[in-house]
Amino acid sequence: MKQYRAHLLVCAGTGCVSCGAFKIKAALEQEVKKRNLQDEIQVVATGCNGFCERGPIVLVQPDGIFYQLLQVEDVPHLVEEHLLKGRPVKKLMYVPPAEKQPVPKMKDIEFFKHQRLIVLRNRGRIDPEKIEEYIAFDGYEALAKALSEMTPQAVIDEILFSGLRGRGGAGFPTGKKWAAAAKEKRSPKYLICNGDEGDPGAFMDRSVLEADPHAVLEGMIIGAKAVGASKGFVYIRHEYPLALKRMEIAIAQARESGLLGQDILGTGFDFDLEIVQGAGAFVSGEESALIASVEGRIAMPRQRPPYPAQRGLWGQPTVINNVETWATVPNIIRRGADWFQGLGTETSKGTKIFALVGKIANTGLVEVPMGISLREIVYGIGGGIPDKRDFKAVQIGGPSGGCLPAKLLDLPVDYESLTAAGAMMGSGGMIVMDDKTCMVDIAKYFLNFLQDESCGKCVSCREGTQRMYEIVKAITEGKGKESDLALLEELAQITKDASMCGLGQTAGNPVLTTLRYFRHEYEAHILDKRCPAGVCKSLIRYVVLAEKCTGCQSCKKACPNDCIKGTLKDIHLIDQSKCIKCGACKEACKFEAIEEQRDEAIQII
Amino acid sequence: MDTDKTRTQSIIDKHQGLQKNLIAILLDVQECFNYLPPDALRHVAKALDMPLIDILGVATFYRAFSLKPRGKHTCLVCLGTACHVRGGPKILEELERKLAIPAGETTKDGQFTLETVACLGCCAIGPVVVVDGEYHGHATIRKIGPILEKYQKPAAS
Structure with a gap:
């Protein structure tokens, strides 16, 4: 392999690409060539770096210098100063808010300092379109171990013991799912990777698929061996063209390298994968709906049990896991369940990726150990609220989640604590809101989303979300009545109790948590005809x-x-x-x- | 007409004419014709040996599909939660005013189709407007006019 004296790692996640990352990459390549440095310096497009707020981003290795908010015009100067004269360019470095001195190195920046990268360990350092780079960082080592040194049962036991829980939202123990499917005698068995990331404000799955697609593949091949599956499907939203492209490349490379298809690594094990494109339906993220969608039908959930592990795709035993879950698996097999056990809390092990967005200084993607407090995420990593405004709430768990107020900032982030507070882990969207955000308007926003996305199968969800939306909408227009609040609570509870799938069962959460923590805002709208945040137009x-x-x-x-x-x-x-x-x-x-x-x-x- | 038929057929062939690939077939048909023409849907139904109602069910269930012809340019406004709290709805209203159509419709001259999306995942640059795949981040009410002009001009000249 060719040796270079420096690597310019250009972040090419969707966030940076939409700010012109590919233009920066082209300019860098041109400039490097112009100065005849192409044999010394390599320009690489990597997956999402996480610090989307500061895109386009370039990381210079091995120096570890972090350049941000780059413009094409900055490129000649950057190449000349840093790469020819060896003088890092201060004015292109990150300056923390309220400070004057730039922080040159990535590892010293607050945003990166407090993170613990396991699933995202390869982000921003490898070219996701090259399997060799994944392999160079211990890629497919876990697969070799699982295929040659471990029995399927030993793999399942390892995952069970690690305490890994589904990262898609509900937090079901992954090992239990696998064990249930492995127990089934019928074949063929199938695997599905759920990449139908529908929560608005959540993009961790997309980022994993874009930054490290081979990690997902490796996890799936290990899972296939463990449960005895012969075929797998990777379901990706059609809104994620870059993720689709990178996954296609990864699958082709894995096939070429003998890691997919017949007789994997010469062990006699056969497994292959196919990509399925979603067509835009929030409810298809629910596992039974996802199965229907892979079969080419309307994504309508069905009653469970039987669970997919017993009767899934085309009636066969099927294991469905989320992108992040699959990408965690190789790490556990490679480093051992004991190591994974040591991270996180009693009931929530490992790390979790969150999309930190909204009214926050450092928008981006962060991976943190379970059990970290909301305050550490919002203020430590996120850098707090911009424009000197006050924190009001953080919305966790997508439309099914809830809004948590400032008094809960010290809450540890784990499955149980979040659920007890009325929110949920969900897929990990964290939307920060300041005092200019109206909580009644937020409830209206989620209800509108849910009533639109409800598949219509259960009356309670179809009608419940619509009626709640109408009531909350009337409140934001100053037409609310005092009796509305009790009615909303009743409706939310019934929608929760009487609906079949996760969408309906959690549809009341946005209303219930805003009512629980921000009742005074509803009252201001209803009694005083006033919107304290200054958002609701009619008021x-x-x-x-x-x-x-x-x-x-x-x-x-x-x-x-x-x-x-x-x-x-x-x-x-x-x-x-x-x-x-x-x-x-x-x-x-x-x-x-x-x-x-x-x-x-x-x-x- | 014949060419439309062969184009549809080649899409069906690409997906082995399998019922399980219906969604993929419809996505490709839509990409080919910019919407789902009734004739193409009938053709797909026949080729896959499925009732037309089932094809129509899928075509109307998923958000990606449109049964109406779409404009030359597609203008997509992100209404994800992050864009919402940063003022996405105001951007949509401005576009609705400027184009004189509600979201989901196409302008009379067939130039623009205005659509919304629940999240594009580039929350750092919200509110976001995407025209023909080109991202316009940190959108403000005042930026909307110039953005639209950029796409209108080549058509006028």
Whole structure:
């Protein structure tokens, strides 16, 4: 293999790609060539680095220097200074908020410092489209061990003992699932990788598939050996084109290397994989619905038991695990269940990946040991709330999860604690909200999502989510009644109790947790006709603050409805009867002279 | 018409004419025609030996499919939770006003189809608008006009 003196690792996850990472990569390659450095320096596109907020990102190895927010124009300077003259470029480095000095090395940056990378161990360091690079970092070592040194039962025992639980949300012990499928005598048996990541604000599965597809494959081949499956399916959303592409490449490479197909590694074991594309339905993330979707049918869940391990794909025993779960498996086999046991809490072992998004300084993907507190994630890694605003809530677990308030910031993140607080682990989306976020509006948002995505099979879910949505919508419009809150609680409980699948059983969570922790906001909407966060359109009005207005006319030009009056250098006035509350004027004003008024009840004149 | 038929048939052949590949077939048909034309659906039903109602069931259940012809440009607004808290709905409203259509519809001149998506997973640059696969991050109400103009211009010239 060719030796290079430096590697430029360009993050090519979806976040950075959408900020122009491939343009940066092309510019780097061009510049390196121009200076005749192509034999000394290699430019590599890696999977998602995690620190999406700062994209496009380039990591220079072996120095470990982290460059961020790159523009194509920065590239010539960067190559000349760092790679020719050996002077790292300070102005392209990360400067922590409220500090002046840049932090040159990736390992010293707070965002990376507190993470524990196991599933994401290869992120940002290997080219996911090259199997050799995966193998160079101990890839497929666990597979060789499982195939040549362990019996299928020993593999299952190892996974059972490790305490690994499903990372897709419900947290069912993975080993138990495998043992149940292994016990079945019928064949063929199937494996499915659930990559139908539908939770808005969650993208860890996509990131794993993009950054380290071979880890998922290796986990699946090990699982296949353990349960005796001959065929597997990797289900990926069609909204994830990059993940689909990288998985296709990985499967082809694994086949070529004799790691998939007939007689794997010469052990006489046959197993092959196929990719199935999702077509956009949130409910297809539920395992029985996913099976229906792989079979080419409408993704409608069915009653369980029988569980997929007994009767799954085409009625055959099937093991379904989430992307992150499969990618954890090789690590456990390679390093041993004892090692995995030592991470996390009593009931939740190992690490979990979270997508830290919303009103947070460091948006990105983080992998942390189970049991870490919310505060450490939000403030330690996430860097707190931007624009000096106050933390209000963190929403965990997607539409089925819940909103947890500031007083629960010290809650340890594990399956049991989150469920007890009314939220759930879910797939690991963590949406941070500040004081400008209205919790009633958030409940409305999730209910709208759920009533849209409910497959319609159970009356309780189909009607329940719709009725709850209508009630909450009326509340945000100032048409709520005092009796609505009790009615909402009742509806949420019935939807929970009477629905068949996970979607319906958790559909009440967004309402129940916001009511539990933020009841006062509902009351403000209903009793005072006031939206404390200044979000709900019907309950606010935009006004010009006379003392700040300079009469620059920016707002007047921005207004799509022509309802702002005022001549140059005169204080402007918004005609409330014509205002459609689009917010364009507030966005256009450079002097913060436009505000959502919400302190008093708005009288509809 | 014949060419449409052969195009549909070659897609079906690519997926071995198997019923289990129905979703993949429909995704490819949609990519080929930009929507699911009724004739193509009938063709698929016959070729897979399935009732048309089952094909239609799948075509209407999944969000990715459209039974109506779509515009030249597809404008996708992310309404994921992260984009929502950062003002995604205001961006959608501005697009609805500028294009004079509600989400899910196509402009009369066939230029734009406005769609929403539950999450694109690039939350760091939210709110996000994607036009023809090109990402426009940190969207603001004021940026919408120039973004649309960029795609309108080549058509006008």
